[in-house]
Amino acid sequence: MTNTNEVDVCVVGLGPTGQAVAHRALSAGLTVTAIDPRPDRLWGPTYSCWIDELPGWLPRRVIASRIDKPTVHANAEHRIDRPYAVLSKPLLRAAMPIDGATVIAGRAARVEGHLVETADGRTVRAAAVIDARGLPPTQNRPAASAHGIFVDADRAAGFVGAGEGLLLDWRDENGAGPDEPPSFLYAVPIGDGTVIFEETSLGLHGGMSQKELRRRTVNRLAAHGIALTGDEPSEAAHYPLDQAPPRRRHRNQPIPFGSRGGMMHPCTGYSVADSLALADTLIDALQTGDDAVRKLWTTNARLVYWMRMRGLNGLGRLTTPQSRAMFESFFTASPRGQAALLSQHDDAIGLAAVLVSTVAHTWPFHWRFDLVGWTNRHRWDQSARL
Ligand SMILES: Cc1cc2nc3c(=O)[nH]c(=O)nc-3n(C[C@H](O)[C@H](O)[C@H](O)COP(=O)(O)OP(=O)(O)OC[C@H]3O[C@@H](n4cnc5c(N)ncnc54)[C@H](O)[C@@H]3O)c2cc1C
DSSP states (O other), rough: OHHHHEEEOOOOOOOOSHHHHHHHHHHTOOEEEEEESSSOOOOOOOEEGGGGGOOTOOOOEEEEEESSEEEEEEEEEEEOOEEEOOOOOOHHHTTSSTTTTTEEOOOEEOOSEEEEEEEEEEEEEEEEEOOOOOOOOOSSSEEEEEOOOOOHHHHTTTTTTTOEEEEEESSSOOOOOOTSOOOOOEEEEESSSEEEEEEEEEEEEEEOOOOHHHHHHHHHHHTTTOOOOOOOOOEEEESSOOOOOOOOOOOOOOOOOGGTTTOOOOOOOHHOOOOHHHHHHHHHHHTOOOOOOHHHOOOHHHHHEEEEEEEHHTTTTHEEEEEHHHHHHHSSSSSHHHHHHOOSSOOHHHHHHHHHHHHHHHSSTTTTHHHSSSTTTTTTTTTTOO
């Protein structure tokens, strides 16, 4: 690290990604300045992940709710033998302290490779600037949209009990018509005495409206005898899934990291565990003087991103029965194949194999043409804004 800079690392944005980078940089002995308009605000969304994705340095006490074998309903019911977790936001943040950092409450207006200026005129010079400002607006990009309703666990028990979880529920219970874009239910106990029931749409350009997603969630709950009072808290998601990794030639620019830097999984809408797991790769590169973007985005990692984008495009054009058939095929793949798609940052061979096998086992045969985009390529483009 050069000592002509004020600090070694300036982290812009203190979402889970920025917090992890600042924390790991401090743990490695680097000096850190972090900038966020509201650095003390607790993050909004409920974060989940597969437990084996979490980095070793993160204490397991951050897990608020554990589901040993989450359930998928495609054409048939599958129990996935891979533990899954909902994270506690306060404990996650507490596990990544940044006490040694200088924290600036402000909005970065200029973010360059070695310089950050805030809107109110403060300047930070750093050997490396990490851009963890999250995702830009969705506009008409392929999106993750979800509407989640938090239901008391005792009222939810007949549908999702303690220690259970529905990762993807594609059953015909959401009231969507055959000519409407598909969505599935995600439902897990979050560890505070409630279960979140979240109807989710992945891959539609511009996403699906909250009104439609709520209607579908309420229908799902009603199908299982759960009526709402209307006072239940809710959460909303609407963000783009196609935020690309930084280009290879990235010199003298800030290093985008986390959801901003290509770590948003195009097919699942998850980025937190991957960002946490890659924080040390970034910090190691900064310490050794390696090109961090090259270290993070190897050829295999870029290939994985490219293939997942093909998967996202496929997801965004299927009907509900086709989605069910495709997930039926995918969830009969090997554990390695499933993890290659869902989790691994750079298992290009595993991912290529599972994608080919998923298409090859999707039935009836002609639906494969939709999946790969030879037919009905833009099926929902006009109606995505339901
Ligand atoms: C309802 C919902 C549920 C979700 N569930 C999951 C899940 O289960 N698992 C998962 O992995 N992901 C989930 N996601 C996606 C998740 O939100 C993102 O993966 C995650 O927040 C990305 O973290 P991040 O730190 O990269 O960006 P963000 O969380 O968006 O944080 C960006 C930070 O940058 C700050 N910032 C922005 N602009 C500036 C600026 N100009 N100057 C300084 N600071 C700035 C913001 O204030 C913010 O603190 C969910 C999202 C939603 C909405």
